[in-house]
Amino acid sequence: MDCIFCKIIDGDIPSTKVYEDENVFAFNDINPQAPVHCLVVPKKHIVSVDETSECDMEYIAAIFRAIPKIASALGLKNGYRVITNVGEDGCQSVKHMHFHILGGKKLPESMG
Numbered sequence: 001m002d003c004i005f006c007k008i009i010d011g012d013i014p015s016t017k018v019y020e021d022e023n024v025f026a027f028n029d030i031n032p033q034a035p036v037h038c039l040v041v042p043k044k045h046i047v048s049v050d051e052t053s054e055c056d057m058e059y060i061a062a063i064f065r066a067i068p069k070i071a072s073a074l075g076l077k078n079g080y081r082v083i084t085n086v087g088e089d090g091c092q093s094v095k096h097m098h099f100h101i102l103g104g105k106k107l108p109e110s111m112g
């Protein structure tokens with residue numbers, strides 16, 4: 001499958017890993033939009049939040065267990081933002097579900 005994030009998970013494309021467990025992989029975004037900007041992805045190729053099935057829920061749960069651990073490890077003591085873009089209008093450019101963690105500064109109030 002020609003998926004950048006599957007290749008990153010498999011180590012075929014290099015990345016700066018910030019977290020890994022059985023179901024989840026997280027790495028720094030190549031084009032950071034904030035002082036801290038990483039991406040949290042399921043190790044299973046799930047296209048987006050809009051295309052999950054019941055058997056994907058363990059991955060979703062694992063992602064939300066991992067996010068506060070990652071935020072803590074990255075020193076985001078004062079809060080952060082979690083974003084997932086979905087489809088065309090959401091400007092999702094990589095079709096492997098991912099959650100952006102942004103922080104390390106006071107983020108703009110506007111979200112679109």
Ligand code: 5GP
Pocket residue numbers: 004013015016027028029030031032039084085091092093094095
């Ligand atoms: P989206 O626009 O789909 O929500 O976010 C995709 C994100 O993946 C973008 O922020 C982009 O900078 C990041 N990205 C795309 N290709 C790569 C890559 O090869 N390595 C890393 N680390 N990030 C990538």
Ligand code: ZN
Pocket residue numbers: 003004005006007044045046095096
């Ligand atoms: Zn993938």
